[in-house]
Amino acid sequence: MPGGRTVLALAGVMSLDSADQSTIGSTSPQVRAALHIGQTQIGLLATSSTIVGVLVTVPFGVLADRRNRLALLRICIGAWILATAAVGAAPSFAYMLGAHCVLGLVTGAAAPLIASLVGDLVPRSARGRVYSVLLLGELVGSAVGTALSGEIAASVGWRWAYVVLAATGSTVLLTVFAVREPPRSTARTALLAETGADAATMTLWQAIRVLVRIRTNVVLVLASALGYYYFTGVQTFAVSLWRDDYHVSAKVAPILVLAVGGALAVGVVIGGPLGDSLLRRGFRSGRVIAVLVAFGGCVLFLVPALSTTMLAVTVPLLLVAGVLLGSANPPLDATRIDIVPPLLLGRAEAVRNALRDGADASAPLLFGVLGSHIGLRPTFLVMTGALVACLLLGLVALRTYAGDAAAAAGEPVDSNA
Structure with a gap:
C-alpha cells in the first residue's frame, strides 16, 4: 500500500x-x-x-x-x-x-x-x-x-x-x-487557472466558489451529509430500537448493536478495494458505481428488515444492510479526493466536515421527536429516505465524476465522459 x-x-x-x-x-x-x-x-x-x-x-x-x-x-x-x-x-x-x-x-x-x-x-x-x-x-x-x-x-x-x-x-x-510530510502536488488545473488566483493564497470564499463549480463535489458533499445524518440517528437510538420494538433484553441489545457494527466493518473492508478494482479495470466511474450499489442494496435490505418485528427475519437482513452501508464510505471518501484540485483539498474537506457535523447535530433530535410520536421502528423506516436521496445524488455523480476527476488531475477532459 x-x-x-x-x-x-x-x-x-x-x-x-x-x-x-x-x-x-x-x-x-x-x-x-x-x-x-x-x-x-x-x-x-x-x-x-x-x-x-x-x-x-x-x-x-x-x-x-x-x-x-x-x-x-x-x-x-x-x-x-x-x-x-x-x-x-x-x-x-x-x-x-x-x-x-x-x-x-x-x-x-x-x-x-x-x-x-x-x-x-x-x-x-x-x-x-x-x-x-x-x-x-x-x-x-x-x-x-x-x-x-x-x-x-x-x-x-x-x-x-x-x-x-x-x-x-x-x-x-x-x-x-x-x-x-509528503511533497505537495504542483498540478495546475484549468479550473484554477480560470480564477486567476493562486490556490495556496486565495481566500476561503474564493476557494468555496471554485469548489461549488465542481458538480460532483457538490452532490457528494450532500450525499455524505445525508448518509452520516442517517447513521448518527440510528447510532443514537439503536439500543432503544431493540429494546422497545423488538423486546430484546438489556444484555442482548448491545450485542446486536455490536453485530451490526461488525457488519459495517466488513463493508468498510470490502468497499474501498472494490471501487479501486473497478477503476483499474477501465470503469472510469468505478468508485461511483460501488457507491450506488452500496446505497441501493442497503435500502433494498433495510426496508424489509424494519418492516417486521420478527427477529429471525430482521437480524440477517440488517446485517446484510450493514455490510452494504459500510461499503459505501471508502469509495465515497476516495471519490471526493479524486475530484478536487490537490491544493484545495484541505479547505474542501473542512467545508464538508463542517456541514456534515452541523447536520449531524440535529439528527438525534429529529429521530427522537419522530420516535416519540410514531415509534422508533417507523422512524427508522421513514428516515431511510435519506439513503434514497444518497442514491439519487449518486446517479448525478455517475454522469459528472469522470470529467471532474480528470480536470482535478490536470488531465485532458473527455467531453463524452
Whole structure:
C-alpha cells in the first residue's frame, strides 16, 4: 500500500476521536456518580468537543493547504493527550467540560489534514483501499472506547479509563513523529487557472466558489451529509430500537448493536478495494458505481428488515444492510479526493466536515421527536429516505465524476465522459 506507515499513523489519529466519544458513554455511570451530575451534563460533554470541532475545522482546512500538515497533527495530538489526562483528573464538571472542549481539536483538524495528505501521498488507483484502512481505524477506536473503557471504568474506576486513553494517544503521537510530510502536488488545473488566483493564497470564499463549480463535489458533499445524518440517528437510538420494538433484553441489545457494527466493518473492508478494482479495470466511474450499489442494496435490505418485528427475519437482513452501508464510505471518501484540485483539498474537506457535523447535530433530535410520536421502528423506516436521496445524488455523480476527476488531475477532459 502506498505510504503504508503514514496511512497507519493517520488511521491511529482517526481512532482517537472515536475512542474519546465512545468513552464518554461507556464511563457515564461512574462519572455521573462521582461528579454528581445527570444525563444532560454527559450529553453536553459529548456535544462540546463536536461543537469545537465544527468551529476549528475550517481554519485547519486553510492551514492544511498552506502549512506542514504532519506538524499540525502532532500539535493537535499533543493537546489531545494533555486534555484527555486532564479529563481523567477533573475535580469538577466545569473542569471536565473545559478539557473536553480541547479534545475537539482532533475532531476538527483530522479530516482536512488527512484528506490533504492522502491526496498528495496516494495515487488515485489506491485511495479506496487507503480509506478502508482509515475508516477501520475509526471503527476500532469506537469499539475500544466502548468495550475497553467501560471495562476499566467498572473494574478500577473511570479515571483510569482516561489514563489508558491518553497513553494510547501517546503511542499514536510517536507513530506520527516517525513519518515524513509528503511533497505537495504542483498540478495546475484549468479550473484554477480560470480564477486567476493562486490556490495556496486565495481566500476561503474564493476557494468555496471554485469548489461549488465542481458538480460532483457538490452532490457528494450532500450525499455524505445525508448518509452520516442517517447513521448518527440510528447510532443514537439503536439500543432503544431493540429494546422497545423488538423486546430484546438489556444484555442482548448491545450485542446486536455490536453485530451490526461488525457488519459495517466488513463493508468498510470490502468497499474501498472494490471501487479501486473497478477503476483499474477501465470503469472510469468505478468508485461511483460501488457507491450506488452500496446505497441501493442497503435500502433494498433495510426496508424489509424494519418492516417486521420478527427477529429471525430482521437480524440477517440488517446485517446484510450493514455490510452494504459500510461499503459505501471508502469509495465515497476516495471519490471526493479524486475530484478536487490537490491544493484545495484541505479547505474542501473542512467545508464538508463542517456541514456534515452541523447536520449531524440535529439528527438525534429529529429521530427522537419522530420516535416519540410514531415509534422508533417507523422512524427508522421513514428516515431511510435519506439513503434514497444518497442514491439519487449518486446517479448525478455517475454522469459528472469522470470529467471532474480528470480536470482535478490536470488531465485532458473527455467531453463524452
